[in-house]
Amino acid sequence: MDSVFRALADPTRRALLDALFSDDGQTLAALTARHDMTRIAVAKHLRLLEEAGLVVSRRRGREKLHFLNVVPIRLIHDRWVSKYTEGWAAGLVDLKSELEDTMEEVFEIYIRTSPERLWEAITDPAIRARYHFGAGVESDWAPGSAYALKHPGSESPLVEGENLEVDPPRRLVQSMRAVWGETASAAGTSRVTWEIEPVGDSCRLTVIHDQLSPDAPDELYGGWPMILSGLKTWLETGEELTTPGSQMYGDH
Template sequence: MDAVFKALADPTRRRLLDELFRDDGQTLGALEARFAMTRFAVMKHLKQLEAAGLVVTRRRGREKLHFLNPVPIRLVHDRWVSKYAEPWAAGLGDLKSRLENPMEKVFEIYIRTTPERLWEAITDPEIRSKYNFGARVVSDWTEGSRFEMGAPGAAGPLGEGKNLEVDPPHRLVQSMVALWSDDVRNEGATRITWEIEQVADSCRLTVTHDELRDGAHEELYGGWPMILSGLKTWLETGELLTTPGSLMYGDQ
C-alpha cells in the first residue's frame, strides 16, 4: 500500500494515470509527447508506477505498451475507504467510467499463495463464488470444453464460453459471452487470459481481457478490480469482501 500512496502523491504520475484512463495501452513516445519534460523523466515516473503495480507493460512487436492496472486502487478503496465512508466512495465511480476505448485491459495482482491453490480458486465453482459476485463457473476444464457461469440468486445464466487453452496451474485462456445484462449480451464474445507466475512465496496473477470492441460497455470489464481484490482477500485471509456488489449473486 505504501508504494501505491507514494506513487499517487506525485502530480505528474497522477497525470500519467489520467492519460492511460483516457487512452489505455500507450507507448512511451506517445505519453512523452503529452508532457513538457524529457523522455528519461517520463520513463522514470512510469517505472515508479510499474513498481507500485499501477501500470503494467506488454510487448507488441517492437512496441512496449503501458496499461492502467486499477487493482491496487481497488485494494486501497477496500482497505481505507469502504469501511469509513462508503457513500462518499460512490464518487470513485468516475474512475471506472473513464476506462473507455479499451480494446484490451490488463489487470495484475500479487497474492501470497501457491500456483496450485490459485488455480483451484479460479476453477473450483464453490471457491469462485466467494469472490466472483457469488457466481459459479462450471466446466471440466479441458482444452476445447465449454464453461457456464451462473448463480442461484441470478434470474438466468450469467455467461458461457469455451476454454481455448488450459495449462494448469499456469495459464487459462477463455472465450466468453457475458449474459448478465442486455448491455453486455450485445457485446458478443471476448477473450480472457489468466496467467499465473510464482514469485518467491507469492504468485503474480495477470488477467488480460481483450478482443473487446472499440467503446465496449464498461460493465463488461469494470468488475475485474473487485473480483481480483476479493480473490486476494479470500486466499490470504479466508474472509469475504462485503463491499457493495461483491456478493451480488450470493445465495439468498
C-alpha cells in the same frame, strides 16, 4: 500499499496515470509527447509506477504499451475508503480505452499464495462463488471444452464460453459471452486471459480482458477490480469482501 501511496504522491506520476486513464495502452514516446520532460525522465516515472503495480506494460510487436492497472486503487478503496463512504466504487472502476477496432483491459495483482492454490480458486466453483459476486464456474477444464458461470441453483448462466487454452497452474484463456442482460449480450464475444507467475512466496496474477468492441458497456469489464480484490482477500485471510452491487451483472 506503501509503494502505491509513494507513487501517487508525485504530481508527475499522477499526470501519467491521468493520461493513461484518458487513453490507455500508450507507448513511451506518446506519453513523453504529453509532458515537458525527457524520455528518460518519463521512463523513470513509469518504472516506479510499474513497481507499485499501478501501470502494466505489454509488448505488441515492436512497441511496448503501458496500461493503467486499477486493482491497487481498488485495494486502497477496500482498505481505506469503503468504510467511510460507499459511493466511490463506481467511479474507481469506470475505465475505457480503445485500441484499433477493439479494446483491451489489463489488471494485475499480487497474492500471497501458491500457483496451485490460485489455480484452484479460479477453477473451483465453490471457491469462485466466494469472491465472484456469488457465481461459481462449471467446466471439465479440458482444452476446447465449454464453461458456464452461474449462481448456485440457477439453470441460466451469467457467462458462457469456451476454454481456449488450459495450462495449469500457469495460464487459462477463455472466450467470454455475457448473457446476463440485453446490453451485455449485445456486446458479443470477448476473451479473458488469466496468467499466473510465481514471485517469491506470492503470485502475480494478470487478467487481460481483450477483443472487446469499442462500445462495450462498462458492466462487461468494470467488475474485475472487485473480483480480484475479493480473490486476494479470500486466499490471504479466508474472509469474504462485502462490496457494493455487482458492476458486471447489473441488477443480477
